Amino acid sequence: MARCILTVDDSSTMRQMITFTLKGANFDVVEAEDGVHALEVAKGRKLDLIITDVNMPRMDGLTLVARLRALPEFKFTPILVLTTESDQSMKMRGKEAGATGWIVKPFSPEKLMDVVNKVI
Amino acid sequence: MTSWFQSTPKAEPVIEPGPSLSLPPPTAAVESNDVLQRLAAREASMLEAQVNFLTPELLQVDSLVREAAGTLEDALKTLNKSVTQQHLLAGEIQAAMHGSLQGEGEGESMGGTIMGTLDGFVHHITEISESTGLLVEQVDEIRERSERMEEMLGELTEIAGRTHLLSLNASIEAAHARQFGAGFAVVAGEVSKLADRSTALSSTIQEQIHGTRQALERTDAHMQSIASKDMDVALRSKEQAQELVQSLQITNFIVRDLVGQLEENAGKVAQQVGHVVRSLQFEDLVHQTLVACLKELGNLLDQSQAWKALEGRLAAGEPQGPALADLEAKLVEIEGARVQFRAVKSGSLAAGEVDLF
Numbered sequence: 001m002a003r004c005i006l007t008v009d010d011s012s013t014m015r016q017m018i019t020f021t022l023k024g025a026n027f028d029v030v031e032a033e034d035g036v037h038a039l040e041v042a043k044g045r046k047l048d049l050i051i052t053d054v055n056m057p058r059m060d061g062l063t064l065v066a067r068l069r070a071l072p073e074f075k076f077t078p079i080l081v082l083t084t085e086s087d088q089s090m091k092m093r094g095k096e097a098g099a100t101g102w103i104v105k106p107f108s109p110e111k112l113m114d115v116v117n118k119v120i
Numbered sequence: 121m122t123s124w125f126q127s128t129p130k131a132e133p134v135i136e137p138g139p140s141l142s143l144p145p146p147t148a149a150v151e152s153n154d155v156l157q158r159l160a161a162r163e164a165s166m167l168e169a170q171v172n173f174l175t176p177e178l179l180q181v182d183s184l185v186r187e188a189a190g191t192l193e194d195a196l197k198t199l200n201k202s203v204t205q206q207h208l209l210a211g212e213i214q215a216a217m218h219g220s221l222q223g224e225g226e227g228e229s230m231g232g233t234i235m236g237t238l239d240g241f242v243h244h245i246t247e248i249s250e251s252t253g254l255l256v257e258q259v260d261e262i263r264e265r266s267e268r269m270e271e272m273l274g275e276l277t278e279i280a281g282r283t284h285l286l287s288l289n290a291s292i293e294a295a296h297a298r299q300f301g302a303g304f305a306v307v308a309g310e311v312s313k314l315a316d317r318s319t320a321l322s323s324t325i326q327e328q329i330h331g332t333r334q335a336l337e338r339t340d341a342h343m344q345s346i347a348s349k350d351m352d353v354a355l356r357s358k359e360q361a362q363e364l365v366q367s368l369q370i371t372n373f374i375v376r377d378l379v380g381q382l383e384e385n386a387g388k389v390a391q392q393v394g395h396v397v398r399s400l401q402f403e404d405l406v407h408q409t410l411v412a413c414l415k416e417l418g419n420l421l422d423q424s425q426a427w428k429a430l431e432g433r434l435a436a437g438e439p440q441g442p443a444l445a446d447l448e449a450k451l452v453e454i455e456g457a458r459v460q461f462r463a464v465k466s467g468s469l470a471a472g473e474v475d476l477f
Contacts, residue, residue: 011404011407013186013400013403020197020200020397055463084408086466091475095477099477100476101475101477103474104466104473104474105404106398106399106402106470107471107472108471110394111474118476119476
């Protein structure tokens with residue numbers, strides 16, 4: 001059974017590029033367009049990895065990370081932040097929220113797969 | 121995509137003229153108030169006009185970029201689907217060619233199997249041909265024996281002829297001897313009859329042997345023809361099969377080479393697809409940059425409203441002090457709401473850094 005990854009981004013282009021890359025490596029992918037939607041999609045689902053953007057409407061990525069970490073089923077699930085933000089202070093906020101790693105956009109498919117295979 | 125701002129239909133920018141400067145105030149205080157009022161009106165008007173001009177332009181850029189990205193995404197998916205299909209087809213061709221000339225699982229080539237079968241066939245035909253050759257030799261021997269038998273029968277016929285002549289002479293001599301030769305004449309007659317029968321039998325045997333020899337000669341000719349034809353057919357078949365196998369091997373080699381080139385090409389395309397995936401993210405980067413710009417334009421619009429409020433209050437005859445203080449407070453508030461960080465710092469589409477915590 002293929003492993004399942006949730007990708008969260010308000011940009012449909014980003015979601016499609018991430019999905020395209022992950023499906024090419026035989027992962028199942030589910031999508032959400034912001035933090036609120038991501039919590040709905042994640043509910044009751046077995047996820048092997050979550051990749052989230054930071055700046056999104058309704059609920060930003062760092063809040064999402066913190067909310068997911070508070071849920072027992074996602075306490076140890078790897079969460080990668082994929083964002084245009086590259087400030088060290090933002091990265092620290094991500095780490096404190098419980099993110100596993102930080103990837104600055106744009107991503108290259110090879111690099112993304114390297115990181116995914118490391119953390120999954 | 122969910123937008124962070126409310127899209128507004130693009131409208132032609134309207135740059136309103138500032139208030140007229142043609143009314144000179146009677147006193148310095150009134151003049152100062154009028155000048156400030158005009159400046160406020162001009163500032164408000166210019167800011168509003170600039171915002172009204174830039175906002176639809178930026179929204180248009182966002183819309184164009186989104187549409188272009190959508191088209192490129194569709195093209196990328198189609199391209200990727202085609203390359204995947206090509207990869208599968210190449211694999212199927214390779215497997216089919218492998219299966220056609222390679223045995224399944226035993227590592228034995230089909231070409232080798234064909235040649236082995238043909239070798240067995242040719243060996244079998246050669247054995248039959250050799251056996252036929254031996255039969256031809258035996259038939260030759262039988263024919264030679266028949267010829268010798270015919271020669272011997274010739275001698276027997278000659279002996280029978282001489283015996284018949286002798287019996288005739290004996291009969292003549294018996295006739296000369298009159299009554300003394302009567303018994304001898306009977307014997308001579310019997311010998312003559314025996315000689316006649318011997319001659320008749322020799323003739324019959326000779327006819328039979330002659331017929332047999334002719335039959336043997338025909339058999340010999342047939343057998344030689346068969347032996348020769350068998351070998352010719354076998355050798356020709358083997359040569360043709362060898363040519364066929366060689367041709368298949370060459371075709372297999374060419375197809376394998378072509379499939380290899382296809383795979384190499386697919387690898388290059390996959391690499392380029394990776395670049396396209398990275399580059400297509402420009403849509404998100406541009407969108408975030410535009411969102412930041414539009415937020416700042418919103419702040420400029422707020423500034424315009426603040427200046428307009430000042431102008432209204434001054435026009436209503438309110439004192440400058442409190443109106444200016446309110447303007448300053450509003451400007452401080454707007455400054456606080458300004459975008460603090462650049463949304464996208466990277467000036468290129470090179471892959472961003474990765475940090476694992």
